[in-house]
Amino acid sequence: MxxxxxxxxxxxxxxxxxxxxxxxxxxxxxxxxxxxxxxxxxxxxxxxxxxxxxxxxxxxxxxxxxxxxxxxxxxxxxxxxxxxxxxxxxxxxxxxxxxxxxxxxxxxxxxxxxGFSPPIPGLAEFGFAATQLDEAVMLDRHLQGLAEKAASPGRNTVVVGGAGFTGLEYATEMPARLREILGEDSAVRVVIVDRSDHVAAAMGDEPRPFIEERLRALGIETRLNVGVAALDADGVTLSDGERIETSTVIWSGGxxxxxxxxxxxxxxxxxxxxxxxxxxxxxxxxxxxxxxxxxxxxxxxxxxxxxxxxxxxxxxxxxxxxxxxxxxxxxxxxxxxxxxYVVCLDLGPDHAIFARGWDSKVEVTGAQAKGIKKEINEVWIYPxxxxxxxxxxxxxxxxxxxx
Ligand SMILES: Cc1cc2nc3c(=O)[nH]c(=O)nc-3n(C[C@H](O)[C@H](O)[C@H](O)COP(=O)(O)OP(=O)(O)OC[C@H]3O[C@@H](n4cnc5c(N)ncnc54)[C@H](O)[C@@H]3O)c2cc1C
Incomplete structure (x- = not known):
């Protein structure tokens, strides 16, 4: 032996x-x-x-x-x-x-x-986790399937729970993805929800204005200092009582x-x-x-x-x-x-942010940072x-x- x-x-x-x-x-x-x-x-x-x-x-x-x-x-x-x-x-x-x-x-x-799934009513039944391969494939099939559904505000809306790195990467990908699936002229809505005061709370102050500007440019709405309280087949209710009609809640809560x-x-x-x-x-x-x-x-x-x-x-x-x-x-x-330590965060078509150090000093943004992100994702991390x-x-x- x-x-x-x-x-x-x-x-x-x-x-x-x-x-x-x-x-x-x-x-x-x-x-x-x-x-x-x-x-x-x-x-x-x-x-x-x-x-x-x-x-x-x-x-x-x-x-x-x-x-x-x-x-x-x-x-x-x-x-x-x-x-x-x-x-x-x-x-x-x-x-x-x-x-x-x-x-x-x-x-x-x-x-x-x-992925961490807290006991939020309806989350297991109606939410999409997307941190494992099978979960991401299921979400992708669901998104493709939206084209077959009758047009409605809920069909055209994605809510992302959690504004950490993964939640932001999903959220900033969604406007273009939804338009691709539903038609380029479709009115689409993406809302990102987080209990903290800020998006990308772990990244510190310096990168935040770049990320917030990018969310604004993509038309992504933010709901901060609130949590996802409950999900059902037609939408989501937030902890402050707001109701958002949606067929798609992507849970990204850690x-x-x-x-x-x-x-x-x-x-x-x-x-x-x-x-x-x-x-x-x-x-x-x-x-x-x-x-x-x-x-x-x-x-x-x-x-x-x-x-x-x-x-x-x-x-x-x-x-x-x-x-x-x-x-x-x-x-x-x-x-x-x-x-x-570096962070390279994808921020949708032609944009990313590259920051270095535990205090997140921003070194590169925009299309150049997107090029670095592609290099990391498509080359460096592969076996x-x-x-x-x-x-x-x-x-x-x-x-x-x-x-
Ligand atoms: C959507 C998303 C975006 C991300 N973006 C980034 C990013 O931009 N930059 C970054 O640095 N990180 C990112 N991460 C985090 C990164 O993917 C993880 O930190 C990384 O995968 C951890 O590597 P690992 O080898 O520890 O675990 P994993 O990559 O999860 O590998 C675990 C392995 O263990 C196997 N396994 C699990 N349970 C068992 C078991 N019981 N028996 C046998 N085998 C088992 C699995 O099949 C797998 O092969 C992201 C993660 C997600 C989900």
């Missing part, structure tokens, strides 16, 4: 963890027969979640089979249902409902996150880490993320590393913490894979760090080519180069 590392999840963090563990195995002259690296996920694909608000969300999937073959990474199809820290095993459910137990010497938890984090012995933050040690190890579970959206990790010595983002997930993944392999091969583990040397170069850069 080879020694083994299991990695739960084939998203940004899981793929980078597997590649970096493979790179390190190669660097140390250890063969895949001596150390097996296995990714467990429902399919050997990476869902490009940051593109789910775009057209044709069903195409936002990158295959991993050839990349894994080129780097001697195994893939096991299934969903992890349980982690047994004491026995060092995981329980995996296959699509036919059967379960199996897999042992691990080191485990990397990279199972990502899901993310929560994979529920698998609840099975670990460590404390979790308010987003359900495991509070990890500096090398991403799980306190109380020395053989387990948590990474990507499942980990709350310090990025620097200034008190900043990784966001639930690809930017952090890729590097967190590379560190977790490195440390899992280092631990098994008798090498020292490395403390995760990622001092640089590397199925070539061993190129893949190792890519993951080493993810772990060592801070931009």
């Amino acid at each position: 080879p020694r083994n590392i299991l990695i739960v999840g084939s998203g940004f963090a899981g793929t980078m963890a597997a590649l970096e563990a493979s790179r390190m195995r190669d660097e140390k002259g250890v063969s895949p027969d001596e150390l097996a690296i296995t990714v467990v996920s429902p399919e050997p694909v990476m869902v490009i979640r940051p593109r789910l608000y775009e057209r044709n969300p069903e195409t936002m999937v990158a295959p991993l089979t050839d990349l894994f073959a080129a780097t001697d990474i195994r893939h096991h199809v299934g969903r992890v249902e349980a982690i047994d820290n004491g026995a060092s095993t995981i329980t995996v459910a296959a699509s036919d409902g059967s379960t199996s137990s897999l042992p691990y010497e080191r485990l990397v938890l990279a199972a990502g996150s899901e 993310m929560r880490a994979s529920p698998l984090t609840a099975q670990l012995p460590a404390d979790r933050d308010n987003l359900g993320r495991t509070i990890v040690e500096p090398d991403l190890r799980v306190p109380g579970a020395p053989k387990i590393f948590a990474t990507g959206d499942t980990a709350k990790a310090q990025t620097d010595s200034q008190g900043n913490v990784a966001a639930m983002s690809c930017q952090h997930a890729r590097r967190l993944g590379a560190f977790a894979g490195h440390n899992a392999a280092a631990d098994l091969l008798g090498e020292p583990t490395l403390p995760y760090d990622q001092p640089a 590397p080519a199925a070539d061993r040397a190129a893949a190792y170069e890519n993951v080493l850069a993810a772990r060592t180069i801070d931009f």
